[in-house]
Amino acid sequence: MPRPAATNDARRLDHQRGGADRSELSRTANASRSGPRARLTQNDPPQPRERGRLASRPAGGPPKRERCRMNEDTGADYLGPWELSECVDGGGVGVVETSRCSALAEGDVVTSFNWPWQTHAVMMGSSLQKVDSQMVDGHLSYFLGPVGATGLTALLGVREKGHVTKGANQTMVVSGAAGACGSLAGQIGRLDGCARVVGICGSNEKCRALVEDLGFTAAINYRSEDVSARLKEICPDGIDVYFDNVGGSISEAIIEQMNRGGHVILCGQISQYNKDVPYPPPLSDKTQEILQSRSITREKFMALSYMSKSEAALFELSQLVKSAQIKVLETVVNGIENMGVAFCSMMKGGNIGKQIVKISD
Numbered sequence: 001m002p003r004p005a006a007t008n009d010a011r012r013l014d015h016q017r018g019g020a021d022r023s024e025l026s027r028t029a030n031a032s033r034s035g036p037r038a039r040l041t042q043n044d045p046p047q048p049r050e051r052g053r054l055a056s057r058p059a060g061g062p063p064k065r066e067r068c069r070m071n072e073d074t075g076a077d078y079l080g081p082w083e084l085s086e087c088v089d090g091g092g093v094g095v096v097e098t099s100r101c102s103a104l105a106e107g108d109v110v111t112s113f114n115w116p117w118q119t120h121a122v123m124m125g126s127s128l129q130k131v132d133s134q135m136v137d138g139h140l141s142y143f144l145g146p147v148g149a150t151g152l153t154a155l156l157g158v159r160e161k162g163h164v165t166k167g168a169n170q171t172m173v174v175s176g177a178a179g180a181c182g183s184l185a186g187q188i189g190r191l192d193g194c195a196r197v198v199g200i201c202g203s204n205e206k207c208r209a210l211v212e213d214l215g216f217t218a219a220i221n222y223r224s225e226d227v228s229a230r231l232k233e234i235c236p237d238g239i240d241v242y243f244d245n246v247g248g249s250i251s252e253a254i255i256e257q258m259n260r261g262g263h264v265i266l267c268g269q270i271s272q273y274n275k276d277v278p279y280p281p282p283l284s285d286k287t288q289e290i291l292q293s294r295s296i297t298r299e300k301f302m303a304l305s306y307m308s309k310s311e312a313a314l315f316e317l318s319q320l321v322k323s324a325q326i327k328v329l330e331t332v333v334n335g336i337e338n339m340g341v342a343f344c345s346m347m348k349g350g351n352i353g354k355q356i357v358k359i360s361d
């Protein structure tokens with residue numbers, strides 16, 4: 001499992017040490033393994049200068065926790081806001097090119113929560129997690145999605161907070177259902193025994209993918225349909241489990257139709273991230289009253305709080321993906337120069353499944 005983000009101080013220190021290399025690299029940002037590599041003759045990839053540092057070539061993708069790091073309150077104890085001039089980083093996977101770290105060798109596949117948005121990076125060996133590409137049948141981007149932090153979030157969220165019970169005829173609703181976490185969470189809810197899994201997402205194309213490709217019972221396009229009215233039709237017996245990725249008015253409409261003793265899995269609140277409010281953002285009095293009067297649980301959930309369970313969970317996710325019991329959706333954009341575009345697109349719903357930015361082959 002990728003390690004938790006470094007503390008602010010550690011990140012700053014690493015940045016200062018690697019500062020010259022990084023700014024030099026960012027000027028050669030288009031460099032990839034083919035073609036433009038020749039452009040590196042004047043700005044060669046940095047060599048590890050200190051024991052324990054290494055150079056690696058990345059293929060990574062931006063999750064939206066980066067958006068939270070643009071706020072003063074990131075909503076997570078382990079994540080600080082970005083400092084001015086700091087190199088942007090996020091989840092990444094890549095291959096070691098050169099190593100002075102005894103635990104890692106050239107050719108090793110490594111992941112990190114703090115992968116700099118660069119074509120090449122010099123990183124501390126201790127900030128990297130070596131992974132076995134057989135776990136994903138060589139599909140390395142899956143380490144960022146179903147067999148990485150995203151998969152852990154979906155699986156552990158459902159298991160730790162969802163109280164799904166086989167044979168209990170439960171109905172699960174997932175918001176942000178066609179995104180990285182949501183698309184996996186709904187499939188896990190179904191595999192774990194929910195009788196009905198309903199996804200809420202932002203386009204008809206996404207609705208089709210949820211039902212036809214991923215096996216959701218039904219899907220609602222919140223941009224064109226009346227979520228409350230459609231939920232009443234699809235879930236006449238109410239909702240037992242809600243995997244909440246988005247918060248705001250969609251979540252309030254769902255909670256209104258939840259049954260007594262239901263469970264909200266408070267995964268994320270993406271509709272509120274541009275507001276710079278504390279996490280989790282406050283609910284309306286009406287929704288708060290519904291939670292209380294119906295004894296519905298809604299506890300903050302952070303996948304990182306369950307790292308003792310990550311190894312077993314990643315193994316299970318790997319098996320589920322290999323056996324096609326879980327289907328994987330990805331939206332892949334090529335080139336580091338498109339990182340910002342891909343990030344903004346994801347924040348606006350441009351992705352189906354995990355948004356990946358591929359930086360080199």
Ligand SMILES: NC(=O)c1ccc[n+]([C@@H]2O[C@H](COP(=O)([O-])OP(=O)(O)OC[C@H]3O[C@@H](n4cnc5c(N)ncnc54)[C@H](OP(=O)(O)O)[C@@H]3O)[C@@H](O)[C@H]2O)c1
Nearest residue numbers: 153179180181201202245267268269270271301302303349
């Ligand atoms: N608790 C944890 O440990 C943990 C870990 C990772 C991620 N998360 C949370 O999980 C959630 C999903 O993250 P992800 O990485 O899987 O991203 P994602 O779902 O792949 O991408 C974000 C999606 O959110 C939807 N969205 C954006 N703005 C919205 C709005 N105002 N209202 C409704 N939907 C909106 C968009 O889809 P539409 O087309 O459907 O609008 C977009 O595709 C986020 O809230 C994130 O913070 C939590």
